[in-house]
Amino acid sequence: MQYFKEINSFLSSSSFFYTIAIGLDSRYSYVSDNYNRNFALSEKSLLGKHFSTTLHPDDIVICAEAGMKCLQNPGVLIPAKLRKHDGEGGFVITQWEMQGIFSEKNEPEGVFCIGYNITELVSAQTEIETKNMKLSEISFIQSHGVRKPLANIIGISHLLADIEVGPDVRQLHEKLIASANDLDMVIKEIASKAE
Template sequence: MKEAALSTLDHIISLLNTSETYYLVFVDDNGNYAYLNDYFIEKYAIYYKDNGVQSAIAALHPDDHSICFKTNMLCRQNPHQCFQLTLRKLNGKGGYTITQWDFKANITSEGRVNGIIGIGYDITDFESRQDHIRFLTSTLQDVAYKQSHLIRRPLANIMGLVEILDQGELDNSSKDIVAMLKQSIKELNHEFDSFLVKDENPLG
């Protein structure tokens, strides 16, 4: 690694060099990594296991190259600002991890930008949970719709028919049957209310 370019990063490196939660990287003016903390190297060892030229896009999903380049330019044009970015990193197994980053230009004591500092962390599990929640929400809404149309509507039709019967001329036996039907429908409707999924979005 290029130790000379890291003098102004010593305070950050001392904090995050051995972190097992956060990635810390430093990208030089040529778009190569001048520094990687141990956690990043461990996670992406298949791409960064030697001390040769370490291209910053080696483990980057091809579809994210463009936004990464744009963010690099923004950091250099606005050296006192921090820019957030979500990037997909190839895992070497045909898939990728999802990572969240904060990028900021590194300014030398002479006031020159000599690279970009990046601090990131893995959000793959979080995104997977969010996808799962969205799937469950969609499923519950579909179940609520089907229950409303496939169960409640026929029940409402039966209730309407019983009301029509009740308004007609009935003997005592038929009136008793209608009364029992009304009571059964009332109980069934109460049971539906107690367990049917409501057509609401649990995420608000």
């Protein structure tokens, strides 16, 4: 228990980390100031409240299962990603590591948890995944949708090279070949950057 008191003392005024302890009665037995600031909403303190008070309804089971694992596996850190009320009708995403608290007689007393807000990280990861999907689609369109008509244009322009035409048409033909080759180079460069 002294170990958890030292950690709480160290993190008591952290503005990044939340520290809490939940007793065997499923109620908060310790709540850091930062946790209260972010999740107590209209309450002064969450101390003594049921742990589910701050959670998204779908995450209550995840949290309860993680707590049980902590009590079944002394000394093991159990991770959990949980959504917490943000006070504005929405939720923030938090990442937690939890560990069982045991008495000197090795009897379970509760669960100690340390967490932090990962909402921005999750949002950035989602944005990156969305952009990667768009890049994949662009790459597919470029390689299958654009390359075929361009190859046809280049092929036709090479066939035109064998036809006798006047100097004006020949000059247009040369510009057509040059433009098609330029476009082909641009598409190849785009493809190499999309890989």
